[in-house]
Amino acid sequence: MATTDIETPATAVGARAGTGTLFTRFVGLATIVGMAALGVFGLLLSPPDVQQSDSVRILYIHVGTVWVAYVAFAFTALASAAYLWKRTTSLAWDRFAGASAEIGVLFMALTLVAGSLWGRLSWGKFWVWDARVTSTAFMFVTYVGYLAVRGLGGSHHQRARRSAVVALLAVLEIPLVHFSVKLWRGLHQDSSVADRTNVNLHGLMLFSLFISVIAFTLLYVWLLMHRQRVLAMQDAIDNTGLDYALRQRRDEGDL
Amino acid sequence: MDLTPRPASEAAAPKARNRRKMLSVGLLLFVLLAGILVVSKFLTQSLDYYCNVDEVGQKDGCEAGRRLRIQGVVDKGSITTDNGVTSFNLTFNKVTVPVVYDSGEPGGLFQQCIPVVVHGVMKSGTFEGDDVEVKHSNEYDEKNKNRVATADAEAAACSQSK
Numbered sequence: 001m002a003t004t005d006i007e008t009p010a011t012a013v014g015a016r017a018g019t020g021t022l023f024t025r026f027v028g029l030a031t032i033v034g035m036a037a038l039g040v041f042g043l044l045l046s047p048p049d050v051q052q053s054d055s056v057r058i059l060y061i062h063v064g065t066v067w068v069a070y071v072a073f074a075f076t077a078l079a080s081a082a083y084l085w086k087r088t089t090s091l092a093w094d095r096f097a098g099a100s101a102e103i104g105v106l107f108m109a110l111t112l113v114a115g116s117l118w119g120r121l122s123w124g125k126f127w128v129w130d131a132r133v134t135s136t137a138f139m140f141v142t143y144v145g146y147l148a149v150r151g152l153g154g155s156h157h158q159r160a161r162r163s164a165v166v167a168l169l170a171v172l173e174i175p176l177v178h179f180s181v182k183l184w185r186g187l188h189q190d191s192s193v194a195d196r197t198n199v200n201l202h203g204l205m206l207f208s209l210f211i212s213v214i215a216f217t218l219l220y221v222w223l224l225m226h227r228q229r230v231l232a233m234q235d236a237i238d239n240t241g242l243d244y245a246l247r248q249r250r251d252e253g254d255l
Numbered sequence: 256m257d258l259t260p261r262p263a264s265e266a267a268a269p270k271a272r273n274r275r276k277m278l279s280v281g282l283l284l285f286v287l288l289a290g291i292l293v294v295s296k297f298l299t300q301s302l303d304y305y306c307n308v309d310e311v312g313q314k315d316g317c318e319a320g321r322r323l324r325i326q327g328v329v330d331k332g333s334i335t336t337d338n339g340v341t342s343f344n345l346t347f348n349k350v351t352v353p354v355v356y357d358s359g360e361p362g363g364l365f366q367q368c369i370p371v372v373v374h375g376v377m378k379s380g381t382f383e384g385d386d387v388e389v390k391h392s393n394e395y396d397e398k399n400k401n402r403v404a405t406a407d408a409e410a411a412a413c414s415q416s417k
Contacts, residue, residue, distance in 0.1 A: 047397040047398060048397075048398040049395050049396065049397075049398060050395075050396045050397065050398045051364060051369070051391060051392075052364060052391065052395075053398060056395055059395070120362075120363070121363065121364075122363050122364050122389060122391045123363045123364075123388050123389050123390070123391075124361055124362030124363030124364075124365060124387065124388060124389055125362070125363070125388060128388060129296045129297050129299075129300040131297070134293060134294075134296070134297040137293050138290060138293050138294065141286050141289045141290045141293060142286075142290070144282065144286050144289075145282075145283060145286035145287070145290070147282075148279045148280075148282035148283040148286060149279070149283065150279075151275055151276065151278065151279030151282075152276060152279050152280065152283075153272065153273075153275075153276040153279075185305045185326070186305075187372060187388050187390050189390070189391060189392060189393035190393045191393065192393040192394070192395060200392075200393050200394040200395065201394075201395045202395055202396045202397045204397075205395050205397075
């Protein structure tokens with residue numbers, strides 16, 4: 001009977017069960033090594049700060065996570081532009097954008113939590129409506145909105161077009177957030193590493209910060225590869241679910 | 256051909272999709288409200304002008320008698336605490352104002368020679384603060400690396416805005 005060779009959603013996913021490859025395992029291993037190094041340098045080898053003492057160690061989480069959030073949102077915009085570019089319209093770009101935004105939102109949430117704890121220790125408050133803090137919170141809310149737009153339904157290409165437009169608008173917030181400390185007076189300090197000639201960090205602190213950026217970037221790459229493959233599987237389930245239903249109806253018609 | 260309606264189990268997928276869609280619509284509404292809240296909070300706070308100590312009474316919006324946020328560096332040796340009232344002098348650009356803060360000890364890294372922002376009103380030459388926020392610098396250095404260097408750094412911080 002014709003129905004016996006129909007690919008069900010379950011078999012479609014089963015055919016490529018798992019999202020790991022040799023490369024993802026290599027990146028995963030490098031991430032573990034990077035995070036272990038961050039733990040050693042951030043908690044043990046880097047010195048306490050002259051003013052902030054041990055609370056300065058939050059810097060290694062705060063900066064690493066916000067760096068990843070910026071990178072993730074920038075890649076979401078690039079992938080969205082690639083999807084919209086003339087006739088490219090490959091859903092792989094859309095899934096890349098979606099996966100990157102999800103990770104960006106997660107890391108931006110971590111930035112806000114780490115910043116809030118650091119604020120309590122240094123400013124004396126968990127939260128202030130300062131320009132940098134407010135614009136970061138606004139960006140977080142915008143990208144949660146982006147994820148909500150992705151779930152509004154319709155076909156995969158409708159989802160991709162809609163969310164690509166939102167992503168290209170939302171990315172304009174990155175320069176606003178970054179330069180907010182220069183545009184408005186506020187509590188949040190300016191960048192400590194403005195350029196190569198203007199570094200306001202003790203050597204080992206700077207090195208720990210460097211390790212933090214590398215380790216969190218590796219984590220981002222690892223998460224991104226897995227997540228966009230999971231999204232591909234979800235799309236496959238939708239597609240094969242539809243194919244399955246259509247073929248079942250056709251088979252019934254043939255009987 | 257069987258044209259009877261599908262059993263409930265086969266209609267589950269569209270139902271799940273609808274649930275996901277409704278969840279997304281709800282999340283979008285929540286995001287909209289959160290965005291409005293964030294912007295309105297920022298704008299409300301901005302109603303209190305942010306002035307450097309030397310701008311109080313000099314710059315438009317920084318008039319005495321209205322709510323302000325003033326920024327300056329806490330003078331060395333000026334902090335006193337009496338019955339839950341903390342008093343200190345705040346200096347910026349060689350202009351100093353006395354500050355009284357009646358809500359106990361300011362939190363965070365509050366200490367002498369550190370930049371702070373005080374919320375309150377200027378009355379009869381004294382700034383009556385109800386909120387103190389510490390504004391730490393973007394410079395980080397090793398603690399107790401060398402006591403002379405630490406003392407130099409503190410002296411530099413104290414004289415920075417004078």
